[in-house]
Structure formats: structure tokens, C-alpha cells
Amino acid sequence: MFRRRKDKVELARRAGDRLHRFHGGLRLHHYKKISCEIPVQRAALPPRLYVPLLQHTGREAEATVSEGQHVLKGEQIGCFKQLGSGCVHAPTSGTVSAIVRHPISHPAGEDGRCIVIRPDGLDQWLEQEPLADWQSLDPAALLQCIRNSGIVGLGGAMFPTAYKVQEASERGIHTLVLNGSECEPYISCDEMLMREQPDSIVLGARILQKAVGAERTLIAIEDQMGAVHQALQAAIDRSGTASISIVKVTTIYPEGGEKQLIQVLTGLEVPSGGRPADLGLLCQNVATATAVARAVTEGKPLVERIVTVTGSGVRSPRNLLAAIGTPVSNLVDQCGGYLPGAARLVLGGPMMGYPLASDSNPVTKAANCILVLNEDEIRRPQAEMPCIRCGECARVCPALLLPQQLNRSIRAQKWEETQAGGLRDCIECGCCDFVCPSHIPLVEWFRFGKSRLQELAAEKQRADRARQRFEARESRLARNSLARKQRIAEKKRALRADAGQQEKIAESIERARKRREKTE
Amino acid sequence: MSRHFATGGAPHFPPHRTVGSVMRQVLYALAPGVAAYAWFFGTGVLLQILLATVFALALEGAMLKLRGQPVKQFLGDYSAVVTAVLFALCIPPLAPWWISLTGMIFAIVIAKQLYGGLGSNLFNPAMIAYVVVLISFPQHMTAWPQPAELASHGLGPLEVLLTVFSGQPAGGLGWDAVSGATVLDAIRNGAAAGQSMESIRQSPAFGQLAGLGWEWIAGWYMLGGLWLLWKRIISWHIPVAVLGSAFLFSSAVWIADPAGNPSPLVDLLSGALLIGAFFIATDPVSGCTSPRGRLVFGAGVGILTLLIRRWGGYPDGVAFAVLLMNMAAPLIDRFTQPRIFGHD
Numbered sequence: 001m002f003r004r005r006k007d008k009v010e011l012a013r014r015a016g017d018r019l020h021r022f023h024g025g026l027r028l029h030h031y032k033k034i035s036c037e038i039p040v041q042r043a044a045l046p047p048r049l050y051v052p053l054l055q056h057t058g059r060e061a062e063a064t065v066s067e068g069q070h071v072l073k074g075e076q077i078g079c080f081k082q083l084g085s086g087c088v089h090a091p092t093s094g095t096v097s098a099i100v101r102h103p104i105s106h107p108a109g110e111d112g113r114c115i116v117i118r119p120d121g122l123d124q125w126l127e128q129e130p131l132a133d134w135q136s137l138d139p140a141a142l143l144q145c146i147r148n149s150g151i152v153g154l155g156g157a158m159f160p161t162a163y164k165v166q167e168a169s170e171r172g173i174h175t176l177v178l179n180g181s182e183c184e185p186y187i188s189c190d191e192m193l194m195r196e197q198p199d200s201i202v203l204g205a206r207i208l209q210k211a212v213g214a215e216r217t218l219i220a221i222e223d224q225m226g227a228v229h230q231a232l233q234a235a236i237d238r239s240g241t242a243s244i245s246i247v248k249v250t251t252i253y254p255e256g257g258e259k260q261l262i263q264v265l266t267g268l269e270v271p272s273g274g275r276p277a278d279l280g281l282l283c284q285n286v287a288t289a290t291a292v293a294r295a296v297t298e299g300k301p302l303v304e305r306i307v308t309v310t311g312s313g314v315r316s317p318r319n320l321l322a323a324i325g326t327p328v329s330n331l332v333d334q335c336g337g338y339l340p341g342a343a344r345l346v347l348g349g350p351m352m353g354y355p356l357a358s359d360s361n362p363v364t365k366a367a368n369c370i371l372v373l374n375e376d377e378i379r380r381p382q383a384e385m386p387c388i389r390c391g392e393c394a395r396v397c398p399a400l401l402l403p404q405q406l407n408r409s410i411r412a413q414k415w416e417e418t419q420a421g422g423l424r425d426c427i428e429c430g431c432c433d434f435v436c437p438s439h440i441p442l443v444e445w446f447r448f449g450k451s452r453l454q455e456l457a458a459e460k461q462r463a464d465r466a467r468q469r470f471e472a473r474e475s476r477l478a479r480n481s482l483a484r485k486q487r488i489a490e491k492k493r494a495l496r497a498d499a500g501q502q503e504k505i506a507e508s509i510e511r512a513r514k515r516r517e518k519t520e
Numbered sequence: 521m522s523r524h525f526a527t528g529g530a531p532h533f534p535p536h537r538t539v540g541s542v543m544r545q546v547l548y549a550l551a552p553g554v555a556a557y558a559w560f561f562g563t564g565v566l567l568q569i570l571l572a573t574v575f576a577l578a579l580e581g582a583m584l585k586l587r588g589q590p591v592k593q594f595l596g597d598y599s600a601v602v603t604a605v606l607f608a609l610c611i612p613p614l615a616p617w618w619i620s621l622t623g624m625i626f627a628i629v630i631a632k633q634l635y636g637g638l639g640s641n642l643f644n645p646a647m648i649a650y651v652v653v654l655i656s657f658p659q660h661m662t663a664w665p666q667p668a669e670l671a672s673h674g675l676g677p678l679e680v681l682l683t684v685f686s687g688q689p690a691g692g693l694g695w696d697a698v699s700g701a702t703v704l705d706a707i708r709n710g711a712a713a714g715q716s717m718e719s720i721r722q723s724p725a726f727g728q729l730a731g732l733g734w735e736w737i738a739g740w741y742m743l744g745g746l747w748l749l750w751k752r753i754i755s756w757h758i759p760v761a762v763l764g765s766a767f768l769f770s771s772a773v774w775i776a777d778p779a780g781n782p783s784p785l786v787d788l789l790s791g792a793l794l795i796g797a798f799f800i801a802t803d804p805v806s807g808c809t810s811p812r813g814r815l816v817f818g819a820g821v822g823i824l825t826l827l828i829r830r831w832g833g834y835p836d837g838v839a840f841a842v843l844l845m846n847m848a849a850p851l852i853d854r855f856t857q858p859r860i861f862g863h864d
Contacts, residue, residue: 352530355525355529421860430531433529434533
């Protein structure tokens with residue numbers, strides 16, 4: 001285990017040669033077929049689009065349009081002006097009817113500022129300027145294009161792709177991993193994308209590979225995705241690239257998590273607090289790759305995505321290509337509406353997705369799935385029982401944590417113990433919640449614990465800075481007074497050392513003595 | 521029109537299992553062993569289970585009420601029933617009713633509820649109860665009936681009832697008439713008298729492999745335990761460590777001195793070792809929780825049990841071994857923390 005980074009990077013070069021296992025995890029029923037029967041359809045535009053300004057990790061972007069302004073499809077409507085990142089584009093042509101706060105289903109908060117667009121029905125694109133020939137461009141130009149196109153990780157993380165690629169390329173990447181293993185039950189948008197647009201994925205892979213300077217690409221898919229392998233292989237063959245290969249991984253939740261997928265492919269663990277780049281790897285979702293391909297070769301920013309609308313509460317589950325900002329209710333309507341008994345609306349999968357209080361929330365770049373579940377498919381609110389230390393949570397934890405001990409330390413507010421227990425390494429996959437017989441909301445406690453640890457770390461940083469300032473001042477004062485003492489001592493010594501001066505001193509002492517004798 | 525939904529935390533799945541369902545499955549797994557036990561030793565076994573369960577539930581309910589806890593929720597977790605059944609299976613089937621009551625007071629009131637109820641007890645409640653009554657009432661706790669095949673005076677259900685409630689064998693019989701030495705008693709007394717293993721084995725208490733009747737009961741307990749393993753109610757670490765360490769220890773002393781020690785098979789199939797390995801030492805609350813910790817914990821139980829059997833003051837030592845290891849569990853857990861993902 002005590003390998004230096006260089007050795008690990010070398011080992012990671014063999015990624016995909018054979019499959020490894022990760023600790024714990026769950027074998028869940030997939031429920032994917034129900035939404036894979038119909039090809040992906042383009043969703044009709046709603047009467048109003050609510051495009052959130054926060055569709056990435058970090059702070060909300062600034063609006064770059066004003067109310068009443070007419071926008072074209074693909075026109076930038078929000079951006080961080082200084083950084084040029086976090087860009088949001090108009091999903092269709094129309095008029096900005098308002099800029100309001102609206103529920104946005106972002107982990108950072110319930111509400112956020114949204115640009116409301118009234119489509120004009122023309123769906124007219126802004127004049128596109130595709131990059132002439134991407135193969136002749138340098139990585140910096142590719143990154144610039146990715147950044148301007150507002151591309152974020154479409155697997156759900158919403159981390160700005162350009163930033164991730166740039167950071168990785170600075171560290172040196174040998175293998176690009178395209179993650180097509182969507183591991184959560186019900187979600188099938190990536191599977192449908194790989195079936196229907198394999199060429200776009202392969203093209204995106206080639207562009208990303210060039211942008212990050214990788215030697216090859218692995219596309220990881222699940223072993224139960226029947227038609228996907230063939231489709232992708234055919235696309236690779238058509239492209240004539242030898243550096244892209246496909247790996248089938250066993251479907252065990254959460255094998256699609258970045259760290260778990262890397263462990264499966266390489267047998268190596270991403271160091272705690274580190275990135276896959278520490279192993280010379282970069283992970284990207286397959287849908288992100290197609291977005292990159294569209295941005296670079298067609299000049300089209302990210303304004304739409306495939307959303308799985310599924311669950312036993314939806315009449316006709318399917319995958320829809322939806323404009324960003326389309327309200328969830330609109331998509332459900334286009335799938336035949338709710339069935340009687342629909343009891344919960346989830347954005348994302350059943351393991352990590354979060355519940356929506358209302359279906360007026362818009363689709364964001366991270367919205368891979370809209371899941372409607374029946375009463376008997378969800379957890380009814382029930383009393384929590386005490387932990388009986390059965391250890392099931394530890395058995396299924398892919399991060400090798402002891403969730404029940406973390407739970408205890410967080411509740412006891414023992415923050416050092418919590419930190420030592422590895423809370424920061426929790427990936428919030430929810431396996432522990434799933435198996436807990438006492439129905440303790442472990443992940444909720446872990447999120448709370450993480451935010452407390454962050455606050456404490458920030459507090460400590462402030463305190464440390466204040467202490468450093470204080471100590472610097474103290475030592476400066478001490479230095480000054482020492483220097484002063486030294487100067488005085490120096491002077492005295494100089495006086496003593498001077499023979500003429502010594503004589504004068506002796507004379508004056510003599511004079512004084514005589515004067516005293518006279519007066520007596 | 522937008523539609524509103526009730527929210528709730530992930531995972532959005534119906535509960536996989538509950539504390540109650542876990543405990544119920546433990547009870548199901550005990551059923552074959554209980555049936556075999558009753559087959560060989562009569563209806564007293566079932567009566568003791570019934571008595572202990574009634575006392576346990578009554579005491580648990582009263583304590584929950586006193587502590588201001590939701591009574592129905594916690595009575596429905598079946599943990600008190602599991603404690604009661606395990607205790608009842610450890611005491612002689614003809615023990616008087618107040619043994620059960622005393623035991624349950626110590627198990628439920630003191631060892632469990634006064635420590636904070638479900639999940640907070642440091643010690644295995646059933647074993648606390650067993651040790652308390654064993655030390656306090658040695659004469660009642662060592663009066664083990666003979667298996668049905670050996671008993672000169674088989675007791676019918678009514679006589680069993682009378683015996684348990686009067687504290688005296690029904691029909692004017694003496695305790696000697698209805699009880700006899702167990703295999704572990706025979707080994708212990710024989711060894712103390714300097715007899716060889718061969719002559720000890722002549723005792724009528726022995727069956728094919730170990731104790732007459734007991735060997736079958738132990739086998740059925742193991743079957744139930746394997747079912748729990750298969751259902752993932754318990755992990756393999758503790759049973760394997762208990763039985764493995766006991767087997768190795770027993771083999772070592774047996775190979776060193778075959779005339780003075782029973783074979784490892786006799787050791788494993790006698791006394792409470794099998795029910796202990798699968799049902800008692802696997803109590804999650806009072807045991808270790810990390811996988812390596814569970815191996816250490818189980819090995820400790822196995823070795824201490826055999827040490828007590830060979831050189832201690834009691835014929836069997838599972839209860840003492842479990843309680844001693846309960847004490848060590850927090851320390852063991854501390855030193856057997858698994859390595860966290862991504863840490864060297």
C-alpha cells in the first residue's frame with residue numbers, strides 16, 4: 001500500500017486489463033427496462049422555461065440578459081464575468097420574461113435565481129461558429145470552447161468540465177475513463193445515449209483525450225447493458241481509432257462512482273482527499289463527452305440533455321431529450337402523466353436522488369432522472385430505532401468506513417473522532433442507509449457532520465491566522481527590543497574599548513574625587 | 521398546475537429489514553434446535569421458554585413505561601423475546617419458575633434497561649441472567665434431567681407443570697430420580713477422580729459422538745445458525761472464530777493427552793458451544809463490530825470456554841467467556857479499526 005505516486009501511475013496504466021472488486025456495495029434490482037422500450041424522443045417545449053443560474057458546483061452565475069430581451073437559442077444568458085465560467089445558455093429562442101427566484105433542486109439550496117424564457121416557437125439558433133478542425137487545435141483552444149459552452153459533469157456532479165480537464169492535464173493523464181455505468185436503478189439515460197449516439201461519444205472521447213493529453217480511452221459500461229457494447233464497438237471501428245476500448249464492469253451499486261469505477265478498473269484506490277489524476281486518470285461521464293463533441297464540432301453549447309422519466313407512478317416511462325429549464329411537470333405530462341398512487345417525486349435515482357416537494361422544479365444539467373414512486377415502494381416515515389451495532393453498514397460501505405461509529409461520534413459532537421473515522425471519505429452512496437435495520441438516516445447525519453467539520457476547519461483557519469499575526473507581532477517586538485539592547489551594549493563596549501576615552505573617564509573621576517575632598 | 525409531493529430522505533426504497541425482522545429470524549433459526557431439545561427433554565423446555573418470554577415482556581414493558589419510552593415500538597422489536605428464549609434454553613427444563621423471574625429481572629431490568637435499553641447494553645443480557653442464577657442457585661441450576669431414553673421416570677406435561685411451579689419433582693420423586701450428570705459433568709467429575717477418558721465414555725450420558733440427545737440438539741442449532749449466515753443476519757466471523765479456536769485448542773490438548781481429554785468433537789457438540797457460537801456470541805450489541813474485531817472476539821470466547829471447562833470451576837464456560845469478552849469488546853474494536861479507503 002505504501003507506493004509512491006509514480007508507481008501507482010504506472011500500475012494505473014494497466015487499467016481495464018482485468019477487473020477488480022471494491023468493498024461492499026449492493027446488488028440492486030435494475031428496473032431499467034421499463035424506460036428503455038421507446039427510443040429517446042425530443043420533448044416539446046413548455047410555455048415557460050426556468051433556467052437556473054446555478055447549474056454547477058460553486059456560486060450562482062450572474063445574469064447577462066435583462067427582462068424583456070429577446071434571446072436566440074444557444075445565446076449566453078448567465079456567466080461569471082471575471083472567470084468566464086459557469087456559463088448558462090438559452091435553451092431556445094424567445095423572450096426573457098422575468099428573472100426570479102424559483103425552486104431549482106440544487107444540493108446547495110432549495111431556491112435559486114432562474115431566467116424565465118417564453119419560447120417564440122422558432123427554436124432559432126444563434127449564428128454558430130464551429131471550430132474549424134478540432135484535430136488541428138491545441139488543448140488550450142479546446143478547453144476554451146468547452147468552458148464557453150457551459151459544460152459540466154452530466155453524471156450528476158455538475159463539476160465544470162473545463163476546469164476538471166485542465167487541472168488533470170497539468171498533473172499528467174495517461175488514460176481517459178468514460179463512465180457509462182450508471183449503477184443506480186431506474187436511470188437509463190446514459191444507456192440510451194450510448195445505444196443511439198455512439199459516434200458522438202467516440203468523437204467526444206477523442207476530443208477529450210486530446211484536450212487532456214491522454215494516450216487512450218476506456219469506456220466503462222455495465223455488463224447488463226446488452227446492445228450498448230456492439231453499438232459502441234461499431235462506432236469505434238468506424239472512427240478508426242485504436243486508442244479507445246470498452247470495458248464491461250459488473251453491475252454492483254455504486255460501481256459507477258468515480259472512485260469505485262477506478263478501483264474496479266485498476267485495483268487502486270484514489271488517495272483520500274485526492275483526485276483520479278493522482279493515478280494519471282481522468283473520469284468523465286459519457287453524456288459529458290457528447291456535449292463536448294457538439295460544442296467543439298458544431299459550436300453548440302449545452303442547452304439540452306436526456307432525462308429518464310420513469311417509475312411505477314408514471315404512465316408511460318421513457319427517455320426524453322429535454323431543454324434545460326423545462327419544468328418536471330411538463331416532462332411527466334409528456335409521458336402520459338402520473339398514475340394514481342404516485343407518492344414521491346425524486347430527482348435522480350432511488351439511492352442518491354433527492355425528493356422534490358413540487359414538480360414545478362426545472363430540469364438542470366445534472367437532472368439525469370425523474371423518478372415517480374408509489375406508496376409501497378418508498379420508506380414510510382417511521383420511528384428510528386437505536387443502533388444495534390449489527391455492522392451491516394460497515395459490510396456494505398465502499399469507503400471501508402464504520403458508519404455506525406461515525407454516527408455515534410457525530411451525535412456526540414466528537415469532531416476529532418469523527419474526522420479520524422474518515423467522515424470526509426464518505427461518498428454518500430446510501431448503502432448504509434439501505435441496509436440499516438434501525439432505519440437511522442446515516443447519510444443525513446454524515447452530511448451534517450461534514451458541514452460541521454468544514455465550519456470547524458474554517459474557524460480553525462481563522463484562529464490560526466490570528467495566532468500567526470499575533471506571534472509575528474510578538475516576535476517583531478522582541479526582535480526590535482533585542483536589537484536596541486544590542487546597540488546600547490555595543491556603544492558601551494566601544495566606549496570602554498577606546499583608550500583615550502578611558503583616560504578621560506579616569507580623569508573626570510579623579511577630578512570629582514578631588515572636588516569632594518576639597519569641600520570636606 | 522404544479523403538483524406537490526411529500527418528501528423523505530433517500531434511499532427511496534422500502535425498508536430492507538427492521539430490528540424486529542432481524543430478531544424474528546433469529547427466533548425462527550432457533551426453532552429446529554428448540555424442537556429437538558423438547559423432543560429429547562420433554563415439555564419443560566417449552567414451558568421455560570413461555571415463562572421467560574412472559575416475564576421478559578412484562579418487565580420490558582414496565583421498564584419502558586418507567587423510562588418514558590414508546591412501549592409498543594420497543595416491545596415490537598422482539599429483542600426481549602430473543603433474550604428470554606436464549607436464557608430459557610440455558611437453564612434446566614425443570615427449574616422452578618422463580619429462576620426464570622430472577623433471570624429476567626437481571627437480564628431485562630438491570631443488564632438491558634438500566635444501561636439504556638436496546639443497543640446500549642454492555643453485556644449480553646441472557647448471559648448475565650444465566651450467570652446470576654447459576655451462581656445464586658447452584659443446586660437448581662445443575663439438576664439436568666436425563667434425555668427421555670434414559671429417564672427412569674418420564675414426566676408428563678402436567679407433572680412438568682407441577683414440578684416447575686412447586687419447585688419439587690412431581691409425584692414425590694427426588695431430584696436424583698429425574699436428573700443425571702451431563703456429559704460435561706461426567707468428564708469433569710471423572711477427570712477429577714483420575715479416570716481415563718475411555719472409562720468416562722462409558723457413562724450413560726454419552727451418545728454416538730457426544731452427549732446423548734445433546735449432539736442432535738447441537739446439530740440443529742448449527743443448522744439454524746447456518747441459515748442465519750445465509751440470510752446475512754449474522755456474519756461468519758464470530759461463529760468461525762469461536763468454533764475454530766475451540767477446535768484448535770481442544771485438538772491441541774487432546775493430542776497432547778488423549779487419555780485425559782475429550783476429543784474435539786465431544787467438546788464442540790457438548791454444552792452451549794454451538795448455540796453460543798451462532799446465537800449468543802453473535803449478539804451484535806455487546807460484541808465487536810469490525811470484522812477483524814469479531815474474529816478476535818470469537819477466538820476469545822472459544823478459548824476462554826475451553827479454559828474454563830478444563831481448569832475452571834464450572835463444567836461449561838460459554839456464558840463466562842461471552843461476558844469476559846463483552847468487557848474486552850470496546851478495546852478490541854479500538855484496535856481493529858479497518859483501514860479507510862484511500863488511506864495508506
